Amino acid sequence: MSLSLAKVEELAPDQGSLAAAKKLLKPSTWPTLAQDGSGLLWGECQGSGATPYRIAVTEADAGYKCSCPSRKFPCKHSLALMWMRVEGRVDFSTGTPPDWVNDWLSRRRGPSTIAPATGAERPKASIAAVEETEIAVDPKSEARAAAARERNRLEREAAIANGLDELDVWLADQMDAGLAAFPSKAIAMCKVMAQRLFDAKAPGLAARVDTIPARLFALAEAARPTAVVQELGMLHLMAQAYRRQELLAEPLRHDIRQMIGWTIAREALLADERAERVASTWRVWATRSEVQPDKLRRIETWLHGSDRHAVLIEYVPVSTGSSSSGYSVGDTFDAELVFYPSSVPLRALIVRQITGSDASDAPLALPTHDLDVAYGLYEEALIEKPWLGDYPIMFRGARLKRSGQAVYLSGNQVNLPLAKSQSATSWPLLQFEAIDGIGLWDGSELTLCWSETALGRWVA
């Protein structure tokens, strides 16, 4: 028999030819690949010219002919044709040889023309070596890919900078027009600005602008003017912080970049040596599921362990119907978590889960401090991260009080309004002198999640 990988190696004039041939092994390069069924192969290979090269090979004696002008014999095209045949991964159609193949056959001298190994002194080319050099070549394409990434990044930074400039102008316009009028036209105005920020590749900031009207209208009318100032002020703060991110401590820099819309790939976080990891027994104390404007369901699982909090966040398309993370309030499991970098680290990923999650009746491991101290901790966190969002408030010895329609959770000094949606469901708790528990405080209202009382547990 005839062709083998060893034979192809032997024929190759040098290592470079083999490497070049390897790149031609994909069928897409070959408009024609055929055989006559008795050891004659031919094909057309699209080179850099307009007309493809024509290659013919005889399997029996490894004869070859190529119309390319290469001065190497055999050229990469002939080598590639033989290689593909030996590998057998590519289909050769069967047919009668075209004229140009017959032409070559008729003019061809005998099989003996193949000079048997002048190759004694030339370095032997090897297919294995091609595979090896592939890896060696990698750094080059790696560098090119890195350059492309860097280019993309700079482009996006430029787009974001433009977006922030537009935001500044927009904010100034709102101030000029007067903030009292803002709520009445907020929906239309915010939609336009959000779209612009989205186009400026700042999707995080865009989402924030987009949802301003919803947050405003959730408030009593009297509270809206102040909220407008806070919302627009926060936008200004974020735009400024992003521009000056070089001056910020690294965790806060991550925060502002994340708020604007940069993301951290799961893999990158798992591979990050410096990311904070905590192994502990974690207790699920709340789960939330909320549909976002972009038709995604955001599922949060809030955890407590080793005297700290963490939240797992996953996103599921609404269309898939799934609305739960698989965890239930009260579940306990051992796991190592890795926290997303932040000045107030909360969001985390599970690195490895050591035990499965089990429903547990054990009481929550509550701290010794009261609501006043808990609120103090919130304020400290707020200093670290001004756009904090939801923050866990874990307390002992607080009391629920009612004032008109509103319900408040009261400590000695602090009174936190309960979420309106809970004013009815929380009424059984009004009877207790003191309750322990945990809730999520978003800066304006508290969503009570879990409470231990003299009569037992209350869960939202």
Added chain:
DNA sequence: CGAAGAAGTCGACCGGTCCC
């Protein structure tokens, strides 16, 4: 030395995957 074409280089494009 110039022509011709191979080979190398680089950006554009595309489809699959990931992330929010």
Added chain:
DNA sequence: GGGACCGGTCGACTTCTTCG
């Protein structure tokens, strides 16, 4: 669900090589 990102591929362009 939909954009961002990544790796792979394609093709235009440049550089290199060789020969008459």
